[in-house]
Amino acid sequence: MEKISIKPTQNPAILKFEFSNFIAKGNNYEFKNIDDTANSPLAKQLFYLPFVKTVYISGNFIGIEKYSIVEWADVQEEVAEQIENFVNNGGAIITEDADAATKKKLPVTIYVETTPNPSVMKFVYNKLITRTPAEFKNIDETAASPLARELFKFPFVKEVFIDENYISVTKFGITEWDEITAEIRAFIKKYIEEGNEVLNESAIKQTPQGEKQQEAYFDSLDVTSQRIINILEEYVKPAVASDGGNIAFESYDEKDKRVKVILQGACSGCPSSTFTLKSGIENMLKDMLNDNEIKVEAINA
Structure with a gap:
């Protein structure tokens, strides 16, 4: 039953x-x-x-x-x-x-935006895809996203990041964007027009990365960690999302005053990410938490 x-x-x-x-x-x-x-x-x-x-x-x-x-x-x-x-x-x-x-085509608009990361291009959809960011490093991780699985069948696709209304695609260095951007855009547009599933948000929430974005995880953290997450969500995420990426909270060590984050999408491997972490986010946390000993470290920089 x-x-x-x-x-x-x-x-x-x-x-x-x-x-x-x-x-x-x-x-x-x-x-x-x-x-x-x-x-x-x-x-x-x-x-x-x-x-x-x-x-x-x-x-x-x-x-x-x-x-x-x-x-x-x-x-x-x-x-x-x-x-x-x-x-x-x-x-x-x-x-x-x-x-x-x-199979009746849905009205779909996909437009392309460059990002500060030369290896990443942002493909923006005219509707909301998900409220839970999802990063896929390889085809074996794509159980929750049939679209990501199909994108990995292109030999030049290295990583896929999906958040809100966009898909960030990271390419291998074997080709240039001007050779493949139109192909990827056309593929994503046709895929969505045909009514295929982009992302199963319920399945994403059950993954380790998804669980860390749920209320139960937030409620289990110490007060300082909660404040750090709120600052990242309110002040950092909108800025980096516009560039096709995300900086996600990983942990906070009270003894060492060290905040560990994960760079996702266009932020991962971006030449300017170190500057963003040190001159932007670290200084912001020091100021807003009133603690000059705060250090920010990306575990996948």
């Missing part, structure tokens, strides 16, 4: 109803109204609820966006029960011909 877990999202109008197994056949589905639901009997039933605005089916969850006529606290248990009863009584979530329907 399937048991549904209810999970909040960053958008208060949207709740996720998670299953114990994958349900979306490797594709993402979005239904705006009942007329769109020929290939999803479950989505069709959900639209009979007057407060349902949009239904999303992806990975191991169904996301529902509501109209403001109700509060989720008043109806979420009822919705979860309805989904459970439908599935446990043999109802279909996605029918077999739904895959053909998803």
Whole structure:
């Protein structure tokens, strides 16, 4: 018997109803109204609820966006029960011909940005991909990202970093960007247009790098470490994200006053990263924590 877990999202109008197994056949589905639901009997039933605005089916969850006529606290248990009863009584979530329907191209815009790292190019999507950054060093690490797995099939792709609405690709030195940028951009655009899954955020959260970005991990840290993470998130991440990278907290040693971070995406191997760490982040932490003994060290610099 399937048991549904209810999970909040960053958008208060949207709740996720998670299953114990994958349900979306490797594709993402979005239904705006009942007329769109020929290939999803479950989505069709959900639209009979007057407060349902949009239904999303992806990975191991169904996301529902509501109209403001109700509060989720008043109806979420009822919705979860309805989904459970439908599935446990043999109802279909996605029918077999739904895959053909998803071949209808999605409106996708991909534009390219250079980064301070000459080995990294940033490919920006016009929609949110993830709220949990994910770094892939090789094809063996790509279980949570079918797109990253496909990108590694290009012989010149060395690393892939995915965050918010962009994909940063690190290349090997065997080729120049002007020879491959258009090819990568076209591939990513076509891949997303065809409805293929970019990243399974639920799977990323279960990886070691993903677990360190969850509230439970944050709550387990000492106060100084929590302050350091908040400073990195508020002041550092927006700046480096615009360049296609991330600087993630790894640890803080109270005795040694040493902050260890991980350089990701365009920040990894960037010629200016040492200057950024020492002249930027280290000085910022010293000032904001009122401690001149603070030292910042990248464990993968």
